[in-house]
Structures are given as structure tokens and as C-alpha cells.
Amino acid sequence: MAAVRRWLRLPASPIEHSVEGRAFVFSGFAVAVLAIALYGQDYVVPVIGVIAAGIGHVVSYRERNHKRGFWRQVFLAALVFGALFYLIADSALALFGGILPQANFAILLVAITSFDLKTRRNCYSSLWISLAILYLAAVYAWDYAFGILLALWTLYLAGFWIASHLKRMEAGVRVPARALTLMLAAGILGGVGWFVAVPQPTAIPISPLVISLPNFSSFKGDLESPALPLVQLTGDPTGATTSVDLHFRGRLGDAPVMYVRTGAPAYWRGLVFDQYRDGVWTATNHDYREMQPFVPPRFLPPAPPHNLGTFVQTFRVLRPLPGVINAAYPIESLYAPVTALREDAYGTFHTPGPLRPGQTYSVVSYLPDLSPESLRADEGNLSLSDYEREYLDSQALSARGRRLAADITNEATNPFDSVMALTSYLQANYRYTLDLPRVPTGRDPVDWFLFDNKTGYCEQFATAETLMLRSLGIPARLATGYATGDYDPILNQAVVREHDAHAWVEVWFSGHGWVPVDPTPGVPPLAATRFPNHWAAGGLARLIPHLTIGAPAAALGSVGALALIPVAIAIALVVVLAYAWLRRRRWTRGSRPARGESELLRLYERLQRRLGRRRAPPETPLEYEHAMHSSPFMGRWPAQPGRGDAGVGQPGGEDLLEEVTRAVNEGVYAGRWPNPRRVRELAERIS
Numbered sequence: 001m002a003a004v005r006r007w008l009r010l011p012a013s014p015i016e017h018s019v020e021g022r023a024f025v026f027s028g029f030a031v032a033v034l035a036i037a038l039y040g041q042d043y044v045v046p047v048i049g050v051i052a053a054g055i056g057h058v059v060s061y062r063e064r065n066h067k068r069g070f071w072r073q074v075f076l077a078a079l080v081f082g083a084l085f086y087l088i089a090d091s092a093l094a095l096f097g098g099i100l101p102q103a104n105f106a107i108l109l110v111a112i113t114s115f116d117l118k119t120r121r122n123c124y125s126s127l128w129i130s131l132a133i134l135y136l137a138a139v140y141a142w143d144y145a146f147g148i149l150l151a152l153w154t155l156y157l158a159g160f161w162i163a164s165h166l167k168r169m170e171a172g173v174r175v176p177a178r179a180l181t182l183m184l185a186a187g188i189l190g191g192v193g194w195f196v197a198v199p200q201p202t203a204i205p206i207s208p209l210v211i212s213l214p215n216f217s218s219f220k221g222d223l224e225s226p227a228l229p230l231v232q233l234t235g236d237p238t239g240a241t242t243s244v245d246l247h248f249r250g251r252l253g254d255a256p257v258m259y260v261r262t263g264a265p266a267y268w269r270g271l272v273f274d275q276y277r278d279g280v281w282t283a284t285n286h287d288y289r290e291m292q293p294f295v296p297p298r299f300l301p302p303a304p305p306h307n308l309g310t311f312v313q314t315f316r317v318l319r320p321l322p323g324v325i326n327a328a329y330p331i332e333s334l335y336a337p338v339t340a341l342r343e344d345a346y347g348t349f350h351t352p353g354p355l356r357p358g359q360t361y362s363v364v365s366y367l368p369d370l371s372p373e374s375l376r377a378d379e380g381n382l383s384l385s386d387y388e389r390e391y392l393d394s395q396a397l398s399a400r401g402r403r404l405a406a407d408i409t410n411e412a413t414n415p416f417d418s419v420m421a422l423t424s425y426l427q428a429n430y431r432y433t434l435d436l437p438r439v440p441t442g443r444d445p446v447d448w449f450l451f452d453n454k455t456g457y458c459e460q461f462a463t464a465e466t467l468m469l470r471s472l473g474i475p476a477r478l479a480t481g482y483a484t485g486d487y488d489p490i491l492n493q494a495v496v497r498e499h500d501a502h503a504w505v506e507v508w509f510s511g512h513g514w515v516p517v518d519p520t521p522g523v524p525p526l527a528a529t530r531f532p533n534h535w536a537a538g539g540l541a542r543l544i545p546h547l548t549i550g551a552p553a554a555a556l557g558s559v560g561a562l563a564l565i566p567v568a569i570a571i572a573l574v575v576v577l578a579y580a581w582l583r584r585r586r587w588t589r590g591s592r593p594a595r596g597e598s599e600l601l602r603l604y605e606r607l608q609r610r611l612g613r614r615r616a617p618p619e620t621p622l623e624y625e626h627a628m629h630s631s632p633f634m635g636r637w638p639a640q641p642g643r644g645d646a647g648v649g650q651p652g653g654e655d656l657l658e659e660v661t662r663a664v665n666e667g668v669y670a671g672r673w674p675n676p677r678r679v680r681e682l683a684e685r686i687s
Helices: 002-008 019-040 044-062 070-093 101-116 120-139 146-168 177-197 372-376 399-408 415-429 445-453 458-471 536-546 551-557 561-588 597-611 621-629 632-636 656-670 676-684
Strands: 256-262 268-273 275-277 280-282 288-291 310-317 331-335 341-344 360-366 476-482 486-488 493-497 501-509 513-517
Touching (some): 019 044, 019 120, 019 146, 044 101, 070 101, 101 120, 120 146, 275 458, 372 415, 399 458, 415 501, 458 476, 458 501, 597 621, 597 676, 656 676
Antiparallel strands (some): 256 310, 256 493, 288 341, 310 360, 331 360, 501 513
């Protein structure tokens, strides 16, 4: 048992005396907290944490040589448990606002433990916790500037390592400016070239990743279908209604609704509607099934045939939204931070209450093969549900609407060509606008759109095509949600705004299931059927035409900031090692080491370890010898019994340090290195 305890016991860590090193530790924490404040938009706990950590570092440095007091340890442990209570209370009950409780807990943990940072291991622990804080901020970081914060943290880690080791050798905190400049320049330039030339890896989902902890609210009553805020008429702050009314359209602004980190652009589908009456879409089937917060693949429909793979989406909610899981469909698996989920009859997942700002959920979706070739050749055997009658109901479409649909598709020979003919006709002959007059009293919005106004927004286009397809015997329904948003193919993420609220058509193909089709002018009729181009140069070329005002300079000025860092470090190390090797070759002028040189230098290093202090970089061998003769270290090494000489530095015998120093100086400055036999004789005196 004693041997096991000795094996499990960590080696003692030296007390950290470097003021510069502690400053680097605090700076790394401050950078991580700054990232939380910038991207998490949380300020109270970060400010308190930075102030408390600064005071704690001062206290720890002043008392670094004092023994840890029992009651202080008890008090700090109580504070840690208090921080844990904060985490649970804020995550489950949102007592403190429910914003980034995990990050705030880590910030408080660093602030508390800053009052007890005595050893080097304690300082490293503080740095690793600050790295975890930086990771939490990275989940919500949606621009290239985050790479600057990550690079700063990396430099502070390197600075602490350098400062602590130089302090141990009793040397000043100085680094070779030329080598450091070369390392940074080579790393940045090499990283840029590598990032542009090498394909970026495609995300391979292992399991959904989510930061939010569960919300313990529960379902109450039957399932209602709150529509996304395409129409904002109610006083509900989420904009939730149970229908989509084509008579009205609310004004939607540019404010962000959610962030989506995704491996592929897609429509983020929410609710589906199957019945259209008097200008209003409703859902007729209110059945549902209860699901756990994590829905594994075995509880969901099988993968679509010939799909192109799966991709992960991480959604962060930025404003109150209806309790609907918006995601790319079809879904393979998902996790939401709630007590339970309900899946409705249309495959949409619902949460017990509205989604709050700051909540995060993750979804893994399939990317089906929706190429025109595969859809045109569709001869699958997937059966439609028992509610097929609703998906073929076109009685709300006027007679001339039916004739128009038949005329447009009279040359089509298969369902796919009919769908594309209708879609192309609407996109080419009708205009998209949000500035619509009120629908005249007694007129159906679709008939008025098709034959009178010929302008509309996405609901008009999608509703018209849905009813016209149904009149041709092709099952269709209305889907609502959000368009892709401002998608960045380099960072694989999208910013979804209010005006991205969208409606489109879902058409049934027997071999593919429900296929999204968008008749809105200016967008592709079919959803993306492949993963985005992961060659960075190609991705940047596609991004430039869609940059918003003020973004070109920022994007071009910081291209690849996130992806450069790991590659830059590796390239920088290779460059520095190659530079050192070339310099060494130049210094030695190609000559081979003299006999005994390597053995003597290894002996000199061994002797320094035995004396308890290494020679600092600025010290010459003679300066080191004189310093050691006047230090207490020389009297700590007793003479070897049974030998004719005294120990190191002992009077009355050969001074081994003096003899080795003389041999090193003769070899370095005169080129007279001792033979290996002489070095072995010296080594035997300290064995």
C-alpha cells in the first residue's frame, strides 16, 4: 500500500518566484475573460473575476514562502462550493440570468484559486482553466478576430514557460529578439500558404456537442405549433402563432436571431403546415410522441438512400424564439438542453417552453443527394403517411390556377420536371417584395398573387407552388423556418437574422422523402447537394461577392486567423530548428567534434546537476566556478569514501570543479580537448 501511495503521489512542484511568470498567467486569464465578454456578452462575473484574480495573484506572490493555513484552505474550499452552487442554480433555474453559467463558474474558480497560487504546478492549472474558458468563448465566436485572442493566450503560455525556467536558472527574462522575430514571421507566412493551399478537413460528427445544461421546465397540455415570426400579430415576445396568414406580413429587421456553426449550408426547417383555407395555413395533425433530450439515430427514420454523409450543426439562440428545434432535415440525432422533447407528426421537435437567449443545442443531419439526375430517375418505394389526402388537397386553388399549372407543365414527362417547370415559371415571371398592399376583401391571396399583383414574398410563392403541385397530383406541403443566413464557408458558420425567416415547399418523392424546393426568385430551386468547397482559396473566392459593408478589409486582413495557429507553431519550430542547425554548421565550419569533447561537456552538465545549480546562460565557466566557490552548495557534497581525493570543493584534495572548468576552457578556446580516457577518470570521481 505504501508503494502504491508513493506511485500515485505527484512529485513536489517548486515555488514559483517569477513575477513575470505570474503576470503571464494573469494575462492569459484576462484574455480568456475578454473573449467571454466580447462573444458571450456577459460582463458582471467577468469583471468581478478579473479584479479578484488580480488581488489574488498579489496575495499569492507575497505569501508564496508561507505555509498554507488550514482555515484559509477551508474558506477557499467553501468559496469553490459556492461557485458550484452558482453553476447549478444558474443552469437549472436561471437565477442569475442563465447566460454562460459554465464560463462564469470557471472564471470564479480561477479567481478563488488565485489566492493560493504558490507553486509552478498551481500556475499551470490556472492557465489550463483559462484555456477552458477560452474554449467556451470559442463556441460563440463567429469571426476571425477570435484568432487574435487565441494567439495572445498561446504567447502568454510560452511567456510563462520561459519566465519560470529563466527564474529557476537565476537569469533575467530575456529572449533572442532575432530568433523570435524569425519564428513569428516564418510561422505566419508559412501558415497563410498552408491554409490557402491545403483542403480543410470536413467535420465528422462523433456525438452532438452542446454547452448549455438542462432547463427543468416541463410540457403543459397538448402540443401547439407556434409558427416562426413570419407574421407578428400577437403580444407573445417570441412572435409565436399557430398559423401562417398570407393576408399580413410583419416587418422583420436585421437583428441576429441565432448563430449556426455548421459543416454545410442548409435551410433550418421549423414547422410544417398541410391545410390551406381562406388564406391561412394550419397543421391538421396534432399527434406527437415524447422523446428524451438526446435523440439517438435508432429512434429516427433510417438514413436516406445515397446520402452524401452527415454534418453537425450547433445552434446558439440570440433572442426569444418559439420552442421549436430549427435544423437541417432529415435529422440523424440531436440533443437539446431541456427535460424532454416532443416530436410532432411532421417530424419537427418541440421544447417545453420558448428558447431563451444563450441556449445552445446540437443536431446531426444527413446531406441527401438531391441532384436533378437522382430526382428525375426517382423510382423509390417509400410510402406516404396516412395523411396523403391532406398533401393532395388543392380545393383552395381557383379553376384558372389549375389551368395555369397544367399549361406550365404540359411538356413535363415526370414529377421532377413538373416541379422544376413550375418553380422556374414563378421565379421568372413574378417579383419578390415585402412592400405589398393589403389583399382586397373577398380575394384569395394566392389567386390575387398569380393573376393580379404578380408580386409577393416567400409565403405567396411557396403557397402558390404547393397548391399548383397538388392540383397535378404531386404531394406537397408548406415548410417554414429560416434560410441559411450569412454563411461563411471558411469558418463553417452562419449568422441567421430576422429577415432570414422563410417559407418554402416540400415535395414528396417516393425514393427520397420530402424534398425542399424554393420558388422564391433569386435563390437556387434545390437545396445544396454537396458539402461546401473546403479549399480555402476557393471558399474565399465564393465569399468575396457576398461580403457585407465593411467586411472585405476585415476578412482579407485576417484570413485564416483561426486555422493558422496550429500550423504556424509547427512551421515556426521547424524553421527555428533548421536555422539553429545551419548556424551550428557555420560556427563549426564543417569540422568534426574533437575526441573527448562530447564526453567532457556531458560530464560538465552532470557536475552542475550534482552541485545543485546550473550555469546561467550569461555566465562563463570561470564566473560559474567563482560563484560556486563562494556559495553554500560547495560544502554539501561529502568526499567519496575509499578514494584518495576529497569531494568537490573539499580542501586538501583536487578541486574537481576547477579541473573540469580548466579542461572546458582549454577545449573551447585552445582546441585542446582531453581524450576520452581522461574524461572517464574525472567522471569516476563523482560516480
